[in-house]
Amino acid sequence: xxxxxxxxxxxxxxxxxxxxxxxxxxxxxxxxxxxxxxxxxxxxxxxxxxxxxxxxxxxxxxxxxxxxxxxxxxxxxxxxxxxxxxxxxxxxxxxxxxxxxxxxxxxxxxxxxxxxxxxxxxxxxxxxxxxxxxxxxxxxxxxxxxxxxxxxxxxxxxxxxxxxxxxxxxxxxxxxxxxxxxxxxxxxxxxxxxxxxxxxxxxxxxxxxxxxx
Numbered sequence: 001x002x003x004x005x006x007x008x009x010x011x012x013x014x015x016x017x018x019x020x021x022x023x024x025x026x027x028x029x030x031x032x033x034x035x036x037x038x039x040x041x042x043x044x045x046x047x048x049x050x051x052x053x054x055x056x057x058x059x060x061x062x063x064x065x066x067x068x069x070x071x072x073x074x075x076x077x078x079x080x081x082x083x084x085x086x087x088x089x090x091x092x093x094x095x096x097x098x099x100x101x102x103x104x105x106x107x108x109x110x111x112x113x114x115x116x117x118x119x120x121x122x123x124x125x126x127x128x129x130x131x132x133x134x135x136x137x138x139x140x141x142x143x144x145x146x147x148x149x150x151x152x153x154x155x156x157x158x159x160x161x162x163x164x165x166x167x168x169x170x171x172x173x174x175x176x177x178x179x180x181x182x183x184x185x186x187x188x189x190x191x192x193x194x195x196x197x198x199x200x201x202x203x204x205x206x207x208x209x210x211x212x213x
Contacts, residue, residue, distance in 0.1 A: 041107040046078065049102060049114075052171075054080055056179045057099065064186065069094050071119060074154055076104040079119050082186050087197040088125065088205055095121045095200040096129045098186045098193055100161060100178060109174075110165050116181040117158040118149075118189055120196075125203045130156050133189070133196040141188045157189060 007026045009017035017025075024031060050070060061068045061082045071079040071093035081097025088095045102114035118138065120126040134151035142149055142157040149157045161181045167174045 038107055039105075042105045045106055045109065046102070046104060048171075049078075049080065053175055053178055056175060057082065057182060060179065060183055060186065064190065066186070066190075068099070069097060071097070074122055077101050078104050079117065080182075081119055082182070084194050084197045086201050088200050088203070090121060090123060090125070090205060093121060094197075095123075095126050096133060096193055096196045098157075098182075098189050100182050100185075101155070101158070109161075110163050110167055113160050113162050114178070115155075115158045115160050116185040117155045118185065118193065120154055120156065122154060125200045125205060126154075127152070128203065129196040129200045130154075132199045133192045136195040137192040138189055138196075141192065145184070145188060147185075157185065159185075 005026065006019070006022040008014075009022060054068060054070075057068045057080055060066075064082070065084075066082040067085055068080060068082050069089070071081055073093075079097075079099055079101040081094055081099040083094045083097035087097065096118070098118045099116075100114050101117045101119060102109070103112065106112045106114070118133065120130045120133070130151055130153070134156055138156055139151060141147070145157070145159070147157045147159045149155050159181075161178055163174055163177060
C-alpha cells in the first residue's frame with residue numbers, strides 16, 4: 001500500500017484515519033467496481049466446469065458405460081456425477097453418482113477448491129442408497145483412499161481437489177487434474193454405486209421430489 005497515492009485526512013481526529021481507511025476512501029469507486037466482478041467471475045468458473053470439464057467427463061462416462069448428470073444442492077453445492085443408466089432421476093438429479101462438487105459462487109478453486117465426491121440424494125431412497133453403497137464396498141474404498149465422509153452423509157466419500165495459485169494460466173492442466181480425481185473416485189466406487197443404484201431403482205419413488213436447496 002503506497003501512502004504517496006492516498007488523499008490524506010486533515011483536521012481534528014485525523015489520526016483515526018489510518019492507511020487502510022485512507023486507501024479505501026481514496027480508491028472507493030475502483031474498489032467497489034472490482035468487488036462487483038465477483039459474481040461474474042463465479043459464473044465463469046461454474047460455466048467452465050459445466051461445459052469444458054463436463055465434455056471430458058462425458059468421454060470418461062462413455063468409456064465406462066455410464067452417463068453424466070448435473071445436480072444442484074444441497075444448499076449452494078453443484079455437482080457433475082457419473083452413474084449407471086438405470087439410476088433413478090428425481091428432481092432432475094440422480095439418486096447416486098460419483099464425480100466432483102463445487103460450491104456455487106466459487107471464484108477461485110485454489111482458495112475454495114472443489115472436491116471429488118460420491119453424492120447421494122437427500123430423500124429416503126437416497127438415504128437407503130448411502131447405506132447400500134457403504135456396505136457394498138464404498139466404506140472400504142473410502143478407507144483405502146484416505147477419503148473423508150460418513151456412510152450416513154450426502155457425500156459418503158469425498159476429498160479435496162486442491163490446486164496451485166494462478167490455475168487459470170494452465171486450464172488444460174487443471175482440467176486434467178480434476179478429471180484424474182474424478183476418474184479415481186468413479187472407478188474406485190463403480191461397483192458400489194451400481195449396487196446402490198439398482199437398489200434405488202426398485203424403490204417406490206411415486207411423488208418423490210429432491211429440492212435443489
